């Protein structure tokens with residue numbers, strides 16, 4: 294019964310002595326209820342108003358002198374709704390608003406550093422900051438995952454992984470990658486034929502990259518069927534790990550689906566790790582990243598105390614199947630969106646520039662010495678200088694990762710007049726440094742030749758932030774350059790692809806990384822004679 298109804302009820306009681314006392318008692322109780330309820334409400338209201346004022350004051354104090362809204366326009370939630378569907382132009386406007394700017398979403402205060410020197414400073418301040426993956430990432434990648442290690446523990450673990458990406462190791466993985474390129478390029482032609490015309494290729498490039506990564510990491514231990522399941526479902530993991538997401542995993546939400554696919558993938562990886570252990574124990578050769586890792590473990594166990602070899606350099610210990618599966622998952626996670634973004638832009642950019650395509654083809658014929666069917670090896674890929682410049686320029690022009698979220702472990706005096714508060718998210722941005730007109734003339738134009746030896750771009754190593762810098766710099770960067778160069782060289786040599794340009798083609802859509810907003814509409818066909826220019 295509501296308070297108003299109770300009062301109407303008491304008003305209608307007959308007035309004899311008993312009834313009077315009853316009625317008085319009832320009336321007092323009702324008044325007490327009304328009083329206590331109104332007191333509860335005023336208490337609730339006071340607390341809410343107090344919290345709102347605290348939220349605004351706390352924001353204004355944390356903001357200090359840096360760029361950003363004067364107060365939180367949407368109390369508490371801040372620009373949460375906008376960040377559910379982030380727009381590249383809005384990010385860019387933020388970067389342009391000042392070298393340091395801020396935003397506050399719920400209880401999270403976020404500081405964005407948009408120039409090269411501040412971004413580098415953050416990347417290189419491990420005593421003040423550590424990588425901040427979205428809250429839900431800890432649940433998906435598991436708290437025991439090496440990526441959440443900090444300081445010396447992180448440096449040591451990482452050292453044991455360096456052996457997986459040496460030039461020699463990359464040479465072993467390359468033939469497997471080439472088999473996947475061949476298979477998928479043929480599939481692209483078949484798809485274009487069956488579709489009787491162009492179709493959006495971004496989802497196809499995502500699948501190609503997932504397959505390349507899975508074969509590189511797990512070799513033949515992973516089945517075709519498993520590759521297909523993971524490739525088909527990987528986007529659910531990306532969706533679960535968007536920068537802004539609900540932190541609790543509720544059934545049938547994006548994060549719930551993401552967690553299911555992550556667990557399934559890690560289980561597959563753990564089984565592959567055991568197969569790699571059995572294979573190396575039987576004296577098998579290294580064929581993939583897992584083999585390379587197990588071989589390093591095997592060699593380190595059998596190395597003598599005065600061995601001064603690779604093994605000691607990499608500080609390898611014994612890793613369990615669970616650890617291997619979690620770590621290999623981080624490789625897939627780190628690689629998938631960024632490599633798919635780079636691949637999509639590369640196919641679009643090259644299709645739109647016949648002069649670039651012609652130069653790649655000329656180089657491919659030249660470096661292969663007339664043998665177009667020569668299989669890929671590291672020496673061959675390293676001799677593709679122009680193709681490599683195209684890849685490098687695409688990564689600068691459309692950097693897949695535009696920002697890397699870190700978190701301040703303690704108050705961080707980043708400049709003479711601003712200290713980032715402890716607990717704030719700190720985001721060094723990569724895009725502005727890679728579009729700095731002082732280093733890259735006409736930064737919004739695609740010019741592969743700017744990467745010739747001794748050019749201003751080549752000499753400005755400090756601006757090359759595509760892979761980050763500092764203790765968390767991308768572990769896969771040499772592999773990425775080799776993979777993308779090899780893949781684009783082969784595609785250009787054997788295939789034609791036509792781009793259907795739409796008004797959205799040059800618009801940048803943010804989905805973890807960046808993609809053309811129309812998903813890159815292409816039509817593939819096989820070249821009749823790859824020996825011709």
Ligand code: HEM
Nearest residue numbers: 624627628631632635693694760761762765766767768769
């Ligand atoms: C175009 C492709 C790629 C781009 C643009 C890219 C970019 C990045 C960036 C910006 C970071 C953060 C660096 C920092 O905080 O300083 C990173 C970290 C990382 N990347 Fe990549 N990445 C790519 C592909 C790959 C691939 C293929 C692998 C694995 C084979 C990989 C493995 C990693 C790992 C493990 C980390 C975390 C390292 C650590 O915390 O110590 N990435 N990457």
